């Protein structure tokens with residue numbers, strides 16, 4: 001069991017690094033914090049499960065993620081929310097949709113490049129056990 005805790009600690013350290021790297025990229029600035037209701041008054045009527053990079057950093061510390069897939073599910077949520085709330089043809093909506101897809105692709109590429117598949121397999125085995 002101690003070995004599992006060591007593996008999960010290593011996962012949290014890795015995910016904090018990925019999350020910080022994404023949050024540092026100014027292209028993803030609008031995904032770093034919860035959407036401000038002043039900016040988008042109907043946002044929380046339309047989006048059921050809001051998500052942002054700062055909240056994800058907190059979820060890492062709360063041991064919410066037991067494998068990289070769980071982390072990427074929340075990245076997918078950030079992306080889906082942006083596509084759902086900003087569906088129009090105008091430039092502003094198109095830009096945020098492009099940025100949301102770029103955030104998702106960058107996160108997947110970062111994790112694929114930096115994470116051993118057998119490490120992720122071990123995390124998914126722990127996740128299946130819990």
Ligand SMILES: Cc1noc(C)c1-c1cc(NS(=O)(=O)c2ccccc2)cc(C(=O)O)c1
Nearest residue numbers: 029030031032033034035036039040082085
């Ligand atoms: C995200 C999001 N989803 O729907 C919308 C709409 C956005 C979104 C929200 C904001 N303004 S905000 O006050 O809610 C905010 C500022 C800084 C970090 C996070 C949120 C700005 C932008 C923008 O494109 O600049 C986009």
